[in-house]
Amino acid sequence: MQIDILTLFPEMFKGPLSESIVNRAIEKGLISVELINFRDFCHDKNKQVDDYPYGGSYGMIIKPEPIFEAIDYIKNKRKNLIKGKEFPIIYLTPQGEKYNQNIAKELCQEDYIILICGHYKDIDYRVREHLVNREISIGDYVLSGGELPAMIIIDSITRLLKGVLTHIESAETDSFQDKLLDCPYYTRPREYRGYKVPDILLSGNHKKILEWQENKKIEHTKKIQGGLN
Numbered sequence: 001m002q003i004d005i006l007t008l009f010p011e012m013f014k015g016p017l018s019e020s021i022v023n024r025a026i027e028k029g030l031i032s033v034e035l036i037n038f039r040d041f042c043h044d045k046n047k048q049v050d051d052y053p054y055g056g057s058y059g060m061i062i063k064p065e066p067i068f069e070a071i072d073y074i075k076n077k078r079k080n081l082i083k084g085k086e087f088p089i090i091y092l093t094p095q096g097e098k099y100n101q102n103i104a105k106e107l108c109q110e111d112y113i114i115l116i117c118g119h120y121k122d123i124d125y126r127v128r129e130h131l132v133n134r135e136i137s138i139g140d141y142v143l144s145g146g147e148l149p150a151m152i153i154i155d156s157i158t159r160l161l162k163g164v165l166t167h168i169e170s171a172e173t174d175s176f177q178d179k180l181l182d183c184p185y186y187t188r189p190r191e192y193r194g195y196k197v198p199d200i201l202l203s204g205n206h207k208k209i210l211e212w213q214e215n216k217k218i219e220h221t222k223k224i225q226g227g228l229n
């Protein structure tokens with residue numbers, strides 16, 4: 001899977017892309033990530049990406065030209081991968097559809113994704129109207145830009161790709177995969193500082209253990225979400 005990210009702050013991605021599961025996926029060639037600084041597509045001498053909003057308001061708006069041009073550049077570079085097909089061009093914004101595990105599962109089927117990270121107040125609406133085909137929010141709060149949301153999306157889809165996790169069952173039993181939050185897990189030692197692992201998990205009765213885990217998932221989901229949908 002190829003993921004291209006348009007950002008003004010490519011350095012922010014260094015840590016998340018160079019550690020843990022995402023890094024392993026990159027090293028195995030299962031995903032490839034290119035960071036495109038769309039400031040490079042500004043032609044004025046100061047390389048200014050933003051400007052005042054028409055009609056007046058607070059904050060600055062990212063101009064359309066550098067984003068349109070960066071997308072032209074990257075689409076041309078990926079033309080053999082795109083082959084005239086539709087693919088997600090996603091703008092990260094608190095105004096988008098709320099991200100969840102179902103969207104992660106949908107996106108992990110794609111061969112190619114572009115993520116656009118905004119900054120400042122917003123981007124010129126023509127980018128959203130004419131370039132972008134999906135808008136995603138990672139929650140009802142406002143961040144300084146789309147970089148952290150982009151990292152969250154990359155992490156959540158990477159772990160669903162075949163060959164990334166040693167045990168894909170681990171992703172399949174994660175919270176949300178079946179609409180339930182996950183159950184508690186314990187490991188050795190059996191007792192730590194007087195805190196014991198529940199007897200049932202040591203019983204060797206596989207059927208009873210599965211029942212216990214299922215009940216814990218339901219109990220926890222009800223507690224956190226106030227009921228099942």
Ligand code: ADE
Pocket residue numbers: 092093094136137138139140141142143144145146149
């Ligand atoms: N950019 C700023 N806040 C955001 C959010 N909550 N989700 C996605 N992109 C954002």
